[in-house]
Amino acid sequence: MSDLYEVAIIGSGPAGMSAAGQAAKRGLSHVLLEKTDHLSDTIYKYQKGKHVMATPSNLQLRAGGYEEGAGGGMEFDEGKREFILDTWDRQVAEMGVNVEYNAEVVEVSGEKGDFTLKTKAGATFRAKTIILGIGTQGNPNKLRCPGADHPMITSQLDDPADFHDTHITVVGTGDAGIENALGLSEEALGNTVTILNRGTDFAKAKQRNADLLQAAHDDGKLQIRFKTSPAEVRDGEMVLETETGQETIPCNTIIARIGSQPPRKFIEAMGVEFTSEDRSAFPILSPVFESTKPGIFVIGALAGYPLIKHCMNQGYDVVEYLATGESPKPADEPLLEEVFAGLPGNKPVDHWLEVYQKNVDIFKGLSTLQMRELMLDSTCTAFAPGEVIFRRNEQGSSLFAIAQGSVAVEVDPNDPSITVPIGQGSIFGEVGLISGRRRGSTIRAAEETVVVELSRKAALKLIGSSPEANETVKRISIERQILQMFGSGLTPDDIAPLVASAQTEEVRAGQVVIQEGDDDKDLFILRFGSMLVEKAIGDRQIFLSYLPAGTFFGEMAVIDGSKRTATVKASVKSEVIRLPGDGFLELLDKKPQLRERALEVMADRRRTTDFIESQKDSVDNALELYTETAKFLSEQGIGEATDALLIDEKLCIGCDNCERACADAHEGLSRLDREAGKSFAHLHVPTSCRHCEHPHCMADCPPNAIQRGPDGEVSINAETCIGCGNCKSNCPYGVIRMDPVPPKKPSLLSWLFFGSGPGPGEASYSWRKSHGDPDLAKKAIKCDMCAGIDGGPACVRACPTGAAIRVAPDKFLTFAKITEDVED
Amino acid sequence: MASVAGNRFKQDERRRNADHVSFLKHRRFRWLWIALMLCIVTGLGYAMIDQEPRPNGGSWYGYTLGTIGLLLIVWLSLLGVRKRKITTGQWSLKAWTSAHVYLGLALIVVGTLHTGFQIGWNVHTLAYFLMLLVIISGIYGVIAYATLPSTLSSNRKEMTRAEMLDALTALDRQLESAAQPLGREQTDLVIAALEQDVFYGGAWGRLTGTYPGCKTNRALARISESGSEAEERVHALLVKRADQLGQIRRHLRIRALLEVWLFIHIPATIALLAALLAHVVSVFYYW
Incomplete structure (x- = not known):
């Protein structure tokens, strides 16, 4: 022993x-x-x-x-x-x-x-x-075949340049495998690269990676072998199991990217x-x-x-x-002291930890350790009576909880005197947290109030780790969403039965929630994500409209008992609240002003439908153009965007002044690639940040350096970024780049008169390399919508012809905007 | 986060709501109307004001027109600085371009009236004709900007410049191996095609899109598509190569047509500024 x-x-x-x-x-x-x-x-x-x-x-x-x-x-x-x-x-x-x-x-x-x-x-x-x-x-998964422990198998590729003039087999067609295979197949390295795919598609990889891989295969840079799996690994060769039997290929290195346990x-x-x-x-x-x-x-x-x-x-x-x-x-004691520094009474850390934990409902199930950590990521503030905590239309995805005092919600934008109270222990701001959209109302402190603001990341972590918190947030958010949507005059008691019978459902991108012609009778509220409404006109599916988070749909069939008049499907991954139609009808019977409001919305939507239907005989196929363009933009991720750059190629002269302006407005690196990206009907979606409602890049940032700013911009804090590249690999649109801060350029005038420096725009890589500090770390950079720059986005301001526009989907995905002709 | 009211929301919403219009139509042709007004007012002034002994740049009205013209020219030439100097503030280059186009056209009227139709072999007339040259080249530019971009976009087919060149490189690699079984003479044709610079043809070829010495076309004409298997394959690849080259060349041509006028417009502007300086100095010197 x-x-x-x-x-x-x-x-x-x-x-x-x-x-x-x-x-x-x-x-x-x-x-x-x-x-x-x-x-x-x-x-x-x-x-x-x-x-x-x-x-x-x-x-x-x-x-x-x-x-x-x-x-x-x-x-x-x-x-x-x-x-x-x-x-x-x-x-x-x-x-x-x-x-x-x-x-x-x-x-x-x-x-x-x-x-x-x-x-x-x-x-x-x-x-x-x-x-x-x-x-x-965890441990990387091993190949399931004889020879799985062979020393030529590795699950990691540090630098593709370590391999040259050799035979390499990559197993696994997830993003990691594809990126490795592409890196190794660089022509200069002279490798013979084979990548094995057990199936026939690239379901686990990002579309962009799958496309690049297919292109590399078509160019003869590497070989993709479909329906093929490893059968045995031997010295210098690999036996493959293919559809037509076993085959042996020369192989000196195997990179197994098949996930980990x-x-x-x-x-x-x-x-x-x-x-x-x-x-x-x-x-x-x-x-x-x-x-x-x-x-x-x-x-x-x-x-x-x-x-x-x-x-x-x-x-x-x-x-x-x-x-x-x-x-x-604890080492975080001084940090927590800072967090609580703004609170009244000069109390110690332990006091405030106790107050928050005892008073706030959603913190009740937490351990002290979790509490400390949660508070570290949070902002604690005291507000005087009447002080504004946040305003309507402000961007914000954080969650607030009231530790002491209470707040008043201004529910009517036109009359700030109409308010609804929220008391001690409760939360607010949850709609912004869930939908990723702007704040729905202005909230003021009703008395001396102490709140905590949890960042979206901290709030999600809390919801994920505490079932009690999850339940509470869910119930409150459904209740408030219904109240906010149907306007004033309703109380939580009125809608209690409806809230109790509400169910939240996740919807995949592309999944149909309502099918035209069906006669189900539920009402839906879109919690987050967005929906596309389509209708069959003639033999075509015509795009009617785009629904942003925070709207309801399905009311027509409920109110007039008709069959579904249009198809509603998710444009991105979304979540809906399903309310039973009967419950909603009961509520309508009780509350005439609610019925009026619902009828108003319905009439408005009917008008849109009728207008679009009236376009079906127009000579220039405007309806088709509208539908196809909307579909294209939705495929390009505009459905989850809040502010995206589009380029009208009927106006774009290709001068790249947008890129130069971007670089010059941001320390010399451009955050957009005008030429890359897809186009349809002369509308081009360049590689540039869409400022998603739920940014993919924010999902896994170890230092929490990516935040949504007051104007809706999603930006990376260069001070705290550790350069790990997680955001870059999480972004489905490829808009994040990793680069060190470039050296300062000589002024415009000295370039103009003396030719010194690289001139306007992004300096070439070689200039940056030869003039820059070689020890500077690479950091993630992306569009910040020119936050803090008076005048707004430089790309749009610097476009000489009006080709560059920045749009929000709920404003742009309309018939008038899409079919407007800029030239005549 | 204590809340601040002073964010950019309203401004951003205005931008997101804004109509999407070209520089020509900017703000419902605001600058066209301003330019037209300028022409009408200066024209009426010219017709109605009794200039003694005759309309001339040296009369008080002539000086007025000259001053307006001079200020306009200096301001118009600052577009080049505006474009490159990305300062903060509520400016838009589209608005500047719009004003540049219409006010520049108005200069034809203002400048011509300023001459009093007195043309001669002197520095004053030189400045006048340089101005006309700048404006005429600019008119070409406006037409090019209004008509060429959509062809540029259709030709691009979602490929970037680098991707077009990459596609060509990939084809070249395939061609190189496909040509191995060919005979000496045919191999030489393929090698010549591969070795020719992608950008061969010079400025003239680029502007007109004619490449009579194109070795790819030459090889294509001489390697039969119905010969041996290798020949067929090489022929097919050459067709692809010619297509790819065609796309690159069309791209270059449209880009060149979009830019060529600047090679007149900008130097002529600088010459105009120099001539104007001489014109103004000499006028005051001999006053």
């Missing part, structure tokens, strides 16, 4: 390594188990020379000599990947950390005080406590519980990072902290707790 260690640390990433370093310093008997043959695999696998950022910059790094007596610990500061790895390797050796490499733990048994850990290689370790710092990446099952098998079934859920943890299984601590990305500094601090904190029985004052 092996020794019984005080602590076994699984995973040598920043979290685990920092824990091990601290354990070594404290003289705690420990073992650090790492599954690969080097430390910190995730950072090891970063691209060579990648600049690693140290955010949040205001968070202190504990281990770096911060605490008395145990000072001089693990260091970390921003710098190149190699520099950071070297520092850690050196420090781990100097501190005498007991590392076991190639020790992948596959099984954990036992209880606190005596756990047994088995590794894949068959070794066993015993420890009183376990610290889990294995991250969220998330570590959740392995962790649950130890007895650790997660907050919910949700895929994004994290383990339930105590304030000292102990999981529901006593003696097992979870830190780092697996605990929900993707940033290196957090991870290292947690490793330190947990070991300090184990060594002394007391946890150090």
Whole structure:
């Protein structure tokens, strides 16, 4: 039997390594188990020379000599990947950390005080406590065929240029596989690249990647083999299972990009519980990072902290707790002090944490650790009576909760004196959170009020991890959405039965919600996303209109009992609230003013339909053009846009002044590619940000650097961006680029008169490279709609002919706009 | 987030609601009307004001017209700066272009009236004719801007310039391997086609779209489409190459037609400014 260690640390990433370093310093008997043959695999696998950022910059790094007596610990500061790895390797050796490499733990048994850990290689370790710092990446899936452990198989491609003049097979046609295959098939490298696809389509990949791959295949740069899977891997060759039997191809490297196994099952098998079934859920943890299984601590990305500094601090904190029985004052204490600094009474952090947790309904199910983290991402503000919290039509996707006091909602835009109260403990702003659209009403503090504003990301995390919060937000949002939509005069009591019977449904892009001619009788409210309304006229499906989030539809069939008069389908992934028609009719009977309002909307929609129908005999096929153009724009993602750049190619002279203006308005890099992108009927959608209602780029930004600004712009904070590129790969429209800030150019006049510098617009890559600072890190950049620039978007202002326009879909996807002729 | 009322919402909404119109129709032809008014007013003035001894640039009315003309010319020439200097503020280059076109046309009237129809072999007349040259080249520019963009877009077929060249490179690679089995003479034809610069043909070829020395067409004419299997394949690839070259050349041609006038318009403007300076200085010197 092996020794019984005080602590076994699984995973040598920043979290685990920092824990091990601290354990070594404290003289705690420990073992650090790492599954690969080097430390910190995730950072090891970063691209060579990648600049690693140290955010949040205001968070202190504990281990770096911060605490008395145990000072001089693990260091970390921003710098190149190699520099950071070297520092850690050196420090781990100097501190005498007991590392076991190639020790992948596959099984954990036992209880606190005596756990047994088995590794894949068959070794066993015993420890009183376990610290889990294995991250969220999991283990890459292996090929399911003989030879799956062959050394020429890798699941990672650092730099395509490492391979040249060789035979490479890529397995898997997800985005990662396709991007690798395209990189390797660059002509200069001289590789023979084959990519295997088990099926016949590229369902897992972005359309753009699939198109590029197909084009590369057509150009003979690489070969796609459909309905083919690996049968065996041998030295220098690979046997393929094809439709017509087995085939052997020469092969020196295999890149397997077939996904990975998330570590959740392995962790649950130890007895650790997660907050919910949700895929994004994290383990339930105590304030000292102990999981529901006593003696097992979870830190780092697996605990929900993707940033290196957090991870290292947690490793330190947990070991300090184990060594002394007391946890150090949390590292985030000074940050929380800042968060609460604006609140009255000069109270300590703990006071406010308690007030928020006790008073706010949606925080009730949270642990102290979750509370702290949530508050870190939030803004706490006190408002005086009458002070505006947000205004109607302001952009905002955050959620507010009232800890003390109450607010008044101005429900009537024309008469601010008509208000509806929202009391202590409740929330507001949830419509903006869910729909991604502008605020529906102005909200003021009704008395001395203390609120917390949760960023969209923090709010979604809360909803994902607390079922109670999820229920509450859902119920309130349905209720308010109905109230807001049907105007004043209704009270929550009036609609209570309707709310109780409401169901939310997710709708895929393209899915039909209402089919013309059917006689179902439900009413729908569009929570988020957008819908396209179509009608069969003659033998064609004609586009009628575009419905933005926050509108209702299906009312005609409910009110006049007719069959469905048009088809409604989702233009992007959406969510609708289904209200039973009977319940709605009952409500109409009780509330005559509501009936009037519904009839008004109905009459308005009838008029649109009649007008469009009247166009069917027009000579120049305007209806067809309208339908096809609307369909094209919807396919190009305009349906989820809030403000998108379009170019009328009947006017565009190709001068690229828009690109130059963009570059000159933004430190010298253009955020749009005019020429790229699709066109239809001389309407061109360039590669440029659409400022989506629910931005894909925001979904996974570790430092939370992407935000929606006050004018609706989605922009990236260059200060906090760590250059990870997640946003770039998440954007379905390819509008984000990664580049360092270019050097400053000489002024326009000195270019005009003396020819110095590269002139207006984006400088060439070579000029930027030769004049720039080579150590600057690449960061993500994209259109910010010229936020903060008086005059608005430079691309539009700088267009000499009026070809460049920026539009919102609800304004542009109308018959008048699409068919207007600019020239005559 | 404490709320601020001063965001850009109203301005952005106005932009998103705005009609989508060309520089010629900008604000319901605002600058056309202003230019017409200018012409009418100066024309009426010319007809009604009794200039002694005869209409001349040196009369008070002549000086007035000259000053208006001079200011207009200087302002019109600043479009080049406006276009390149992306400053903040509520300006739009489309509005500037619109004003540039119509006020520039109005200069024909203002300038001509300023001459009092006195033409001679001197620096004054030089300035006048340079002005006409600038305006005439500009008229061509307006016509080109109004008519060519849609052909540019149809020809592009969603390909960028780089993609067009990439497509050609891909075809070339296929051609190179397909031509291996051909005989010496035919191989030479293919090699000549591949080696010819894509941009061969010079300015004239580019503007007219005629490329009599095109080696791809030459190879196409001499490699039969009904010969051996290899010949057929090479022929088919050459057809594709000729098509791809055709697209690139049409693109170049339209771009050239959109830009060629600037090679007259801009230098002539600079010459005009110099001539104007001489004109003004000499007038005042000999006053």
